[in-house]
Amino acid sequence: MAVPTKQAVPDIFFTPEWNEAYAAHEGGEFQQFEWQSDFGHIIYPFIKRPVPLLDGWFDTITAFGQSGPVIIEATEGQRRALVEEFDAAFQEYCDQQHIVSEYIRFSSWVKNAEDFFPLYGLDMRGIVMYIDLTVEDPFRYEFSSAARQQVRRALKNGVTIEYDFTGETLDDFYRLYGLTADRNEFPDHYLFEHGMLKNSFQGLKGKQFLLNAKFEGNIVSSALIVHHGDYMHYHLVANDPEYFRCAGNSLIMAEACNYGKAHGFSQLHLGGATNDALYRFKRRFTKTEPLEILTGKRIRNMEMYGKLTELKRLQFDIKNPGHFPLYRA
Template identity: 30%
Template sequence: MGTKLFGLNDKKNWHDYLNRLNNKDVYYTPEYCEIHERNGDGVAQLYLYEEGSDFVLYPYLLRCLNTLPHLCQVTQKYGNLYDITTPYGYGGPLTNVKEEARLNEILSRFTNSFRDYCKNADIITEFIRFHPLYQNHNLFTCGEKFYIRDTIYVDLTKDYDEIWANYDTKNRNRIRKSKSYDLQIKHRNRNERQDLLRLYNSTMKRTGAKEYYYFSDTYFQDTLELLGDNVELIEVVTEEEKVVMSVIFMLGDEYIHYHLLGSDQEYLRLATNNLVVDYMVQWAKERGFKAMHLGGGYAGNNDSLYRFKKHFNKNGALPFYIGKQIHNETIYKELAASIPEECQGYFPVYRHSNLTQTRPAEKMIKIL
């Protein structure tokens, strides 16, 4: 048995282990993690626990607490302190072990190994957003895990007629009507992102999205360039050549993800969003993908975004879980002691948005 720690300078070995999984997803790749390292969200790492040909791998972002000014008294006392989190989206541990008895054994030893690593590396807390399609919250055997909300997926292994039948009736009607307009769906080159940025930011402003959901032009550029063949930029264009909807889909081995989208409010009545999702369902199915993950809503199972996604599969809800772990209770209590009462209940409490931005100020888009 043994452990290894890979960074972005060791992408080959990182990919070698991912390729030994039955189904490598884009969220686990070093390129996806690199997007967020470049965005200032932390240092991308892959922790590997290995026993012969069996292994557990776990990608995350390592963040330094010493950069948070409100923690300076504690960090000056202890030196460099860290926490870890899943990059924007989904992640958590994965393993190539399938047999149940063997799975329980290796997960137990992985958990002990990773706990020891965190203790020795001065990692105080851990926050995980588990992958709904993998349902890997079941692999989390320590700390706490919580159901947050449902996400929606489309099963692409079914015949398209069956997929279409699982669409909500109003959704099918909107797609039919959208096809009657003079609209074109275009696959764009990775350097044609100007309309995506414009439409995405206007959509976030229109929907009242939190600052966390705003991204810089560099973030979009890095996403399109680093993911390469694992990303599709799709746009809807009117007969006047006006781009009225733009969306990024990310591609894994078997899963395709509806990622970041922007649409022109004046053209929402044309149901361009519905049109594109249906088009990409067919596009992905023709290329052998097994599932399209649409994600969830902003705040639960009742907001407009969740309802829109559910229109594409009435029976496609998947539970989304998060995981929380405190690796050093003593230091965490000291860090939490300096945090105002109104911030308590957030995890980790010292990263509450009232105290510090999720991303460095220079990386943020100004909300107009």
């Protein structure tokens, strides 16, 4: 175990700032396990959560987004040996800290699951889509003709774009996000406390901003953009359904690409596509093939996992037997 390092990490979801900001959303506290040896360097940010039903026991989950253990550097030919060292050390840490199980949302674009998949049971959880910002002109080469038409329509209708790097317009975003969540019946995991988002503008200063589309002086669409390293993320989006005709969301997407190109980012990630309508919408903005979303699970204390699962079964029954860990089903 180590104090979170300032070592460069590949994406925002691996940073201490991100994990600290989103720890409460996962119901725990940010921890980071760090392993260094002659074979290389691994960091593993995660959220340590109290286990329900029994005091003194914990499990881990990666923060909202995609991260997990990642190799920062490795001696040539020694990646496997490095991972094995890390696993043995982390098992010892789990024994000491009474950690029962792990759940990891691996990074689809960093592809860290490729190094760690022998240690974890992997599940494919859908796809994530992104815009390739390395092409000469994403608007021309990534956007479909329908998407380009939407952007031109927004400009013709007088929709404008406003940047907010401090969170001054967060109240407007939060109101629209509530409308979007209600309309699309977002699950609880996609509902965020206003105070948490407000505080994130301090903790993630320089790593996030709001892009607002305005029509006749009103914010009609808004997106929370986060970024680090080579990657930008279209993290959260909010729209006023009364102004869908303004195509503000499409204009935001085009402006995000402009920002990304100007600041040297290589990819703009659009998130997953949990239904056909969302897939069709996001597909209009990219011709790049989607990436797989992979999650990993690991039981670190089999005996206690069994006891907790039986307690859950006896007290509340297990309504979703496919859930991991089962004692949270």
